[in-house]
Amino acid sequence: MRTLIRGRFALPVALVGVVGLVGLVAFTPSAAQAGPAPVATAPTATTAAPTAKAPAGAAAHPTATAASTASPAAAGTSVTGSPLTSSHGITYYEPAGSLIAPGQALYAASCASCHGVDAAGSARAPNLQGLGAGTVDFWVSTGRMPLANSSVQATRKPPRFNRLQTLEIAAFVQSRTPGLGIGIPVVNLSQASLAAGNSLFTLNCAACHTITGAGDELAYGAYAPSLHLATATQVVEAIRSGPGNMPHFSEGNITNSEARDIAAYVTEVIQHPVDRGGFGLGGIGPVGEGFVALLFGVGVLMLVAFWIGERS
Ligand code: HEC
Ligand code: HEC
Structure with missing residues (x-):
């Protein structure tokens, strides 16, 4: 038996x-x-070297890392230009003067038809003067500009220009109104607090972008896009400039250290959820x-x- x-x-x-x-x-x-698996949408590998807090999308414009993650000094001298202000891991740069001339040529070819030769705006598109290089960098590096057709809301798409070209265009627009607007933020995430970033994100951003950063419909056909591709630099640019229907947050509302914490939370937690389920x-x-x-x-x-x- x-x-x-x-x-x-x-x-x-x-x-x-x-x-x-x-x-x-x-x-x-x-x-x-x-x-x-969820990270598959973001081009950046989680296995990147520990120092490379590589922003998602870096692959699309290779030198983006220079402005987003390299030491401020390196990015400042080689690409971005001179620092305007700096605190708590965020340094805002005005692009180098040497970038203005090549930027003018790119601007004339791709932007002037809508925004005017002097970036002062036209019937087709708003005035860009005084917005600052950081605002221009946001719209061009997220692929929103140049606009293909006048849709309801410009959307994120693969950028038309590489990192250097983008900085050149920003430099030209900035040169129309030196010193005005927001500089290009270079974000050092090494001291960031993910816990603080979590609560700040929940408080200030989740209402529109949802708690997972997946994005959501807003009123009047507008929508808050997914945050799964934004780099740390783009997150801070969005916070400071308030693109489209997003409110802008001054340093009185969200300090630089808070903006850095939010940028870290978005790029490290929201874009790289570690839990595989089960x-x-x-x-x-x-x-x-x-x-x-x-x-x-x-x-x-x-x-x-x-x-x-x-x-x-
Ligand atoms: C086909 C016309 C068109 C072209 C070409 C174009 N833009 Fe725009 N741009 C617009 C319109 C329309 C808006 C407003 C869109 C919105 O608010 O969603 C805009 C918005 C912007 C903004 C935000 C302005 C603000 O007040 O926040 C920036 C910055 C910008 N464009 C930069 C550029 C740059 C730089 C280029 C060239 C690389 C460019 N645009 C090419 C039509 C255009
Ligand atoms: C009132 C709703 C609202 C709030 C609150 C809000 N956003 Fe936004 N956000 C938007 C909208 C709308 C856009 C798209 C703007 C456009 O393209 O015209 C946007 C765009 C963005 C983008 C660009 C994403 C991409 O990849 O193209 C980032 C990054 C971003 N927001 C971050 C934040 C952060 C961080 C906070 C909190 C500090 C925040 N937003 C709060 C509505 C909001």
Whole structure:
């Protein structure tokens, strides 16, 4: 009797065990390395070197890292220009004067038809003078500008210009009104508090962008876009300039240290959710957990079936 049971049980139990173990081995390490599935939409890999707080979208414009993450000194001398103000990890730059001439040519070709040769605006598009290089950088680096057709709301799309060209255009527009508007923020996230960023985001941003940063419809056909592609620089630019229907927050409303914390929360937590779902069996993810379920679930079912068969 006992040997009979053992004989009958041995094969199915071994089979299920092998399937389960093969599944665990096959999926666990690779799933853990590949990074969380939701991040697939963002071009940046989570496996980047620890120093590279690479903004999502950096791949689209390779030198973006220089302005967003490199040490302020390096970015300042090589690309961005001279610092205007600096506090709590955010330095606002005015683009270097050498960028103005090439920027004027790019502007004339791609922007002047709508915004006017001197960026003073026209019937087709608003005045850009006085907005500052940071505002121009936001609209061009997020691909909103140049506008393809006058839709209800300019949307994020792959940027037309690389990082240097974008800074050149910003430099030209800034040169019309030196010293006015917001500079281009270079954000150092190393001292940022994700906990503070979490509560500040919940308080100031989640109402429109939702708590997960997925974005939502607003009144009058407008919408608050997803925050899954914005870089730290773009987050601070949006906070300070208030694009479209978004309110702008001055340093009296959101300090630089708070803006830095929010930028860190958006780029590190919202864009890289670590939880892969499932019940947290060591965080091996749903596929691995599925095999565990198969291992135990099917095994138990078989035991029950054999037990019933044995009784009758
Ligand atoms: C086809 C016409 C068109 C072209 C070309 C165009 N823009 Fe615009 N731009 C607009 C319109 C219309 C708006 C207002 C859109 C909105 O508020 O959503 C705008 C808004 C902007 C804003 C925000 C202004 C504000 O008050 O916040 C900036 C900055 C800007 N454009 C820069 C540029 C730059 C730089 C270029 C060239 C690379 C460019 N635009 C090309 C039509 C255009
Ligand atoms: C009243 C609603 C509202 C609030 C509050 C708000 N936003 Fe926005 N936000 C918008 C809208 C609308 C846009 C799109 C503007 C446009 O393209 O014309 C936007 C755009 C953005 C973008 C650009 C995203 C991209 O990739 O193109 C960022 C980044 C952003 N917001 C960050 C924030 C942060 C951070 C906060 C909180 C400090 C915040 N927003 C609060 C409505 C809001």
